[in-house]
Amino acid sequence: MVFIVTCTIFFPAHHRIALSQSPTTQTQKVESEDARVDRAGTWSKQTAGAASSGSYLYGGGGANDSLGLHFYGSTVEIIYVSGPQLGTLAIEVDGTVLRTVITAADVTAYNQSAKINYLSDEWHTVRVYAQEGGTVAIDAFVANLDAPPPTFVDPTANPDRPAGSSAGATTPPANPAPSADTVRAPRLAELGHILINEVDADGPDAVELFNPTTAAVNITGWQVRIYYNNALDVTWTLPTFALYPGAYVTLYESAGSNTGTALYYNQNTNIEMDLNGAVALVTNSNTGVDFFRWGGSTINPTAPDTWSGSPTFTYNSAQSLGRNEQNDDDNSSTDWFAQCPTLGKANDACLVLNEFYVGGTDAVEIFNPTSTTITLTGYQFTSYSSVTTVDGTYTFPAASIPAGGYVVISEAAGTNTATTFYANFNFAWNAGDGGGLLTTGVGGSVVDFARWGSTTVAPAGAGWFGGALPVAGTDESSLQRRPSSEDGDRTSDFCFHLVSLGTLNRPCVVINEIYGGDPDGVEIYNASLAAYTLTGFQVIIYDYDGTAGVNFVFPAFTLNPMSYVRVFEGVGTNTAAVLFGGGSLGWIAGDSGAAQLYNEGSNGVDFVRLGSNNTLGLNGANFISPNAPVFPTLVNASTVGRNTSGGDFDEGADWCVQPITPGYSNYGCPARLAVFAPSLNYVSLVDSTANPPAPNAYLSYGSGSPAATANGQWVMGDWDGDGRQTPGVYVTSGASAGVFYTTNDVGATPNWTATWFGLFAGVAGNQPVVGRFAVTANDCLGVMDSQNFPPYGTAFALYYTCVTSGGNPAKTVQWNSVLLPDSGGFSGTFQFGAGDFDGNGIDSIACRRGTYITWSNTNPNTVNGTFPNAQYFASPVAGSNNFVVGDFDNNGVDSFGLFFPASNGTVYFKNDLAFNSGAIPGSQTVGLPIGTATTATTWKGY
Incomplete structure (x- = not known):
C-alpha cells in the first residue's frame, strides 16, 4: 500500500522534522x-x-x-x-x-x-x-488515515540517546532500587530510532526497517548503504516516506511498484549471508542511525553509531539474518542471528527447543512457531549433562515439522514416527542440570540452545544470558518455554512444569491481578513447579494518564512455586507476600492502565494493558489488542484478573473483571458460548459475556473435523491440560459412529484425535458429557448410555475416560439409574450436561427433561450416582433449544441455561440452583455468526 503523506520541513533551533496533519x-x-x-x-x-x-x-x-x-x-x-x-x-x-x-x-x-x-x-x-x-x-x-498531532523526532541526535528525549518516549521515575550498580532497568534507548531489523540474501535480496518508537518518523531522503567485500556495493535512497509506529518497510533489489510496506529499487546487490557484508542506515544529513555487519567485514558505521563484532553465518537458502529481538539494539554482533525469513513482521527463530522432560525417559520437544513447514533432515541435537558433559548427538533422518507443529526426540530406542524420534542414547538429565543444542547439521549454524541448573556449557555460536535456570523439586517434571514462545536465549524464557510434550506449554511467572482500590498495585504469580528468583526483576505500573506511577525493582526475593506476591504503590513494611514499590497511582473505576514485568536482564516477562492504554512493550514484552477491560465500578471488591483457564497468551482475552482473590487462585472469567453448525462443520467461539458481544469477540471457522455430519454432538474441553479449551465432537451415526474426536487446536485443523466409545444405540440416544471427572490436569470424555428398565422407566449410565490420547482406553462406569421418568409425570427429550455444582472442583452429571432439571453432586468415580437435587426451568420463549451448563456469574459454582438458535442465538441462564427462586433468567444474544447455529455449549475463553 502507498501512503500519500504531506511533509512540511521546519528549521527551528533544533532542526526538528514534523509530519503535517x-x-x-x-x-x-x-x-x-x-x-x-x-x-x-x-x-x-x-x-x-x-x-x-x-x-x-x-x-x-x-x-x-x-x-x-x-x-x-x-x-x-x-x-x-x-x-x-x-x-x-x-x-x-x-x-x-x-x-x-x-x-x-x-x-x-x-x-x-x-x-x-x-x-x-x-x-x-x-x-x-x-x-x-x-x-x-x-x-x-x-x-x-490520519493520526493526532505527531511527536517530533530528531533524526540528527545520537540514535542511542535515552528515552524521554525528543523521541517522545517517557522515562519512568528513578528506580527505588537499593543499589544502582546491582540493578538494570529495561533499555528504553532503542525506542529512539528506526532499526535495521532483517537482511534477506535469498533473492531478491532485501533489507527490512522497523519503527519501534511511539511516533511516525519521516525517513524521506534517508539512505540504506549496502557493503560487500569491505567496499560500498549499492546505495538505496528512500523516497517520500513516513514509517509509522510499530510498522515495517522492506527494501527490495528487484523491480516493482512501491507500496506502504515495500519499496523496489531494481538494482542488484551482493548480499550473501556466508560472505562478508554490512548494511548502514543514515539520515539525509549523513547521521548514522543503525548498522549491522557480518562475515568478517571491517566496515565501520557512520558516526555517532557504533558497532562491535562481526558474526559469521552458514549459507542456508531457507534463512535470513534477523535481529534477535525486535527492540534489542546493543550495537554488537550478539544482536543478530540466522532465522526464518519474516519480512514485514516481528522476527522469529525458525525452530525453538520448547521443552525438556527430565522424567523416567528423558525427551526434548522442538516447536515450529512459523507459518511454514521446515525440513529437519540432517539437523542435529546434542545433549549435555552435569557441568559440561556431552551425552551424545542425534542426527535427524528425512523429516520435517509443520507450521505450528511439534516433534519430540526421546532418549529411548524405538521406531520413528512423524512426530517422535528415538535417539537411542542416554540424556543424563535431571532437575538439577542439563542442556541441549540444536544445529542445522555438521558444520552448520546454531538454531537454538538452552541449559539449566549447574550446567555451564557454552557451545560455539550459542548465546545464553542470565544465571542458572530454577531447579524443580522433582525429576518428574519438564523445563518449558513460556507459551508465547519468546526466545531471548535467557533464563526467563523457561520454567519447570508438568510435562506437556507435543502440546502448548503452561505459563511461568505472570502478572495475575491488577488492583484499582487503595492501595493500587499488581499481583505476581509463580505458576511453575520450582521456586523462582525475582531478584532484580522490575515492575513498571502505568497510571490512568499513561505515566509510570510505580517503578519497582525487586530486592533479594524468591517466589515459591504456585505462590503469589503483591506489589503496591507507596511505602510500607515488606513481607513474603507484600512488597511496596513507592510512587503513587490514581486509579478509579473506569480507568485505563498497564503493567510490565521485566527480568534482571531487562527481558520482557509479562505485560498487560487495560482500556485505552497504548503503552508499548519492550524487549519481548508484547500484548495483542484489544486490551483487557477497564477497572470495575467496585474497585475495592473487584479486580481485573487473569482467567484461570486461559493461561498466558499476551492478549486481552486472558483477562476479565472478577472478585479480588489476594494470595490465592483467581475466580476466573464467566462462561462464554461456543456455537456450532454440525452440518457445515463450523465453529464460532464467542469470547465475551457482553450482550451483544463486540464484533471482535467472535472466532468463526470451518473446523476441519472428520465428523462432518448433522449427528455430530459438539463439546468444549481442555484435552491436554494446557488450560485452554478446544472443540470435541461425538459421532452417533455413519461410519464413525461411536468415535469421540478431539483437537487441541483452535481454528481449522487436520489434527484430530479419535477415542473409541462404541455407544450409539441407547434408547434415549447417546450424548457426550465432558468435564473434570477426576483430579487430573485435563478434562475427561464421557458418553451417557441408556436402556429401558421396566417398569421404572429409562435408566442411564455414564461411561468416561480421562485418557485423551486416542485409541480405546479403559472406561469407568457410573450407574445413574432412572431419571425424570414418565411415571413421575415428566416428558420430553432427555438432555445431559456436566458441571461443578458444589464447588469441590469435580464435575458431576445433570439431566434435563422438559421443564425440570436434576443433578448429582456424586463424584463420577463413585459406582452409584445419586440425584437428590432438582430445579424448575420453564422455557422463556418458544422454540427448540438445547441444555447448557456453566458458571455464568463467575461465583465458582455452575448453573443451568437454555440456548435457542431460532431466537437469534439467545441463551437464557440462571445463576442459582434453587428449585424455583423466581429470579428472572439472564440472557445473552450472540446472533448467528456462522449463518446458522443448531447447538451450543459453554467454554471458559482463551
Missing part, C-alpha cells in the same frame, strides 16, 4: 482499487453500478490473495459484496483474525458492511482475505 481526524472511504491499499495475490476489477464508485475487486481464489490498509484509531469498516460462489471473509487486524463473515448468498448484494470498533487508539494494519481457499469481493474500506 489534516485539521481533522475523521474517517474516509478508501476504494479497494486505491493505491493506498496494499494488494497481494490476484485480484480483478469488476464493474457494477451499485458498487461504491462503480467497481470492486474480486479475489482470484489464491492462498495469498489479500488486501491491506494502514489506519489510525479504534474503528475500521469493510464494505464488501455478497453473492453466489463467494466464501468466508476473514478480517485480520495487526496479525490477529478478529472477525469472520460468511459472504455467500443466493442473490448478489452490494454495500454490505462489517465493522470492528473496539481497537485501541493507535496505528493498526487491517488485512482481509478469503478463508479456506474460497474467494471474496471487496468494495472499500472506511477508516481514519
Whole structure:
C-alpha cells in the first residue's frame, strides 16, 4: 500500500522534522482499487453500478490473495459484496483474525458492511482475505488515515540517546532500587530510532526497517548503504516516506511498484549471508542511525553509531539474518542471528527447543512457531549433562515439522514416527542440570540452545544470558518455554512444569491481578513447579494518564512455586507476600492502565494493558489488542484478573473483571458460548459475556473435523491440560459412529484425535458429557448410555475416560439409574450436561427433561450416582433449544441455561440452583455468526 503523506520541513533551533496533519481526524472511504491499499495475490476489477464508485475487486481464489490498509484509531469498516460462489471473509487486524463473515448468498448484494470498533487508539494494519481457499469481493474500506498531532523526532541526535528525549518516549521515575550498580532497568534507548531489523540474501535480496518508537518518523531522503567485500556495493535512497509506529518497510533489489510496506529499487546487490557484508542506515544529513555487519567485514558505521563484532553465518537458502529481538539494539554482533525469513513482521527463530522432560525417559520437544513447514533432515541435537558433559548427538533422518507443529526426540530406542524420534542414547538429565543444542547439521549454524541448573556449557555460536535456570523439586517434571514462545536465549524464557510434550506449554511467572482500590498495585504469580528468583526483576505500573506511577525493582526475593506476591504503590513494611514499590497511582473505576514485568536482564516477562492504554512493550514484552477491560465500578471488591483457564497468551482475552482473590487462585472469567453448525462443520467461539458481544469477540471457522455430519454432538474441553479449551465432537451415526474426536487446536485443523466409545444405540440416544471427572490436569470424555428398565422407566449410565490420547482406553462406569421418568409425570427429550455444582472442583452429571432439571453432586468415580437435587426451568420463549451448563456469574459454582438458535442465538441462564427462586433468567444474544447455529455449549475463553 502507498501512503500519500504531506511533509512540511521546519528549521527551528533544533532542526526538528514534523509530519503535517489534516485539521481533522475523521474517517474516509478508501476504494479497494486505491493505491493506498496494499494488494497481494490476484485480484480483478469488476464493474457494477451499485458498487461504491462503480467497481470492486474480486479475489482470484489464491492462498495469498489479500488486501491491506494502514489506519489510525479504534474503528475500521469493510464494505464488501455478497453473492453466489463467494466464501468466508476473514478480517485480520495487526496479525490477529478478529472477525469472520460468511459472504455467500443466493442473490448478489452490494454495500454490505462489517465493522470492528473496539481497537485501541493507535496505528493498526487491517488485512482481509478469503478463508479456506474460497474467494471474496471487496468494495472499500472506511477508516481514519490520519493520526493526532505527531511527536517530533530528531533524526540528527545520537540514535542511542535515552528515552524521554525528543523521541517522545517517557522515562519512568528513578528506580527505588537499593543499589544502582546491582540493578538494570529495561533499555528504553532503542525506542529512539528506526532499526535495521532483517537482511534477506535469498533473492531478491532485501533489507527490512522497523519503527519501534511511539511516533511516525519521516525517513524521506534517508539512505540504506549496502557493503560487500569491505567496499560500498549499492546505495538505496528512500523516497517520500513516513514509517509509522510499530510498522515495517522492506527494501527490495528487484523491480516493482512501491507500496506502504515495500519499496523496489531494481538494482542488484551482493548480499550473501556466508560472505562478508554490512548494511548502514543514515539520515539525509549523513547521521548514522543503525548498522549491522557480518562475515568478517571491517566496515565501520557512520558516526555517532557504533558497532562491535562481526558474526559469521552458514549459507542456508531457507534463512535470513534477523535481529534477535525486535527492540534489542546493543550495537554488537550478539544482536543478530540466522532465522526464518519474516519480512514485514516481528522476527522469529525458525525452530525453538520448547521443552525438556527430565522424567523416567528423558525427551526434548522442538516447536515450529512459523507459518511454514521446515525440513529437519540432517539437523542435529546434542545433549549435555552435569557441568559440561556431552551425552551424545542425534542426527535427524528425512523429516520435517509443520507450521505450528511439534516433534519430540526421546532418549529411548524405538521406531520413528512423524512426530517422535528415538535417539537411542542416554540424556543424563535431571532437575538439577542439563542442556541441549540444536544445529542445522555438521558444520552448520546454531538454531537454538538452552541449559539449566549447574550446567555451564557454552557451545560455539550459542548465546545464553542470565544465571542458572530454577531447579524443580522433582525429576518428574519438564523445563518449558513460556507459551508465547519468546526466545531471548535467557533464563526467563523457561520454567519447570508438568510435562506437556507435543502440546502448548503452561505459563511461568505472570502478572495475575491488577488492583484499582487503595492501595493500587499488581499481583505476581509463580505458576511453575520450582521456586523462582525475582531478584532484580522490575515492575513498571502505568497510571490512568499513561505515566509510570510505580517503578519497582525487586530486592533479594524468591517466589515459591504456585505462590503469589503483591506489589503496591507507596511505602510500607515488606513481607513474603507484600512488597511496596513507592510512587503513587490514581486509579478509579473506569480507568485505563498497564503493567510490565521485566527480568534482571531487562527481558520482557509479562505485560498487560487495560482500556485505552497504548503503552508499548519492550524487549519481548508484547500484548495483542484489544486490551483487557477497564477497572470495575467496585474497585475495592473487584479486580481485573487473569482467567484461570486461559493461561498466558499476551492478549486481552486472558483477562476479565472478577472478585479480588489476594494470595490465592483467581475466580476466573464467566462462561462464554461456543456455537456450532454440525452440518457445515463450523465453529464460532464467542469470547465475551457482553450482550451483544463486540464484533471482535467472535472466532468463526470451518473446523476441519472428520465428523462432518448433522449427528455430530459438539463439546468444549481442555484435552491436554494446557488450560485452554478446544472443540470435541461425538459421532452417533455413519461410519464413525461411536468415535469421540478431539483437537487441541483452535481454528481449522487436520489434527484430530479419535477415542473409541462404541455407544450409539441407547434408547434415549447417546450424548457426550465432558468435564473434570477426576483430579487430573485435563478434562475427561464421557458418553451417557441408556436402556429401558421396566417398569421404572429409562435408566442411564455414564461411561468416561480421562485418557485423551486416542485409541480405546479403559472406561469407568457410573450407574445413574432412572431419571425424570414418565411415571413421575415428566416428558420430553432427555438432555445431559456436566458441571461443578458444589464447588469441590469435580464435575458431576445433570439431566434435563422438559421443564425440570436434576443433578448429582456424586463424584463420577463413585459406582452409584445419586440425584437428590432438582430445579424448575420453564422455557422463556418458544422454540427448540438445547441444555447448557456453566458458571455464568463467575461465583465458582455452575448453573443451568437454555440456548435457542431460532431466537437469534439467545441463551437464557440462571445463576442459582434453587428449585424455583423466581429470579428472572439472564440472557445473552450472540446472533448467528456462522449463518446458522443448531447447538451450543459453554467454554471458559482463551
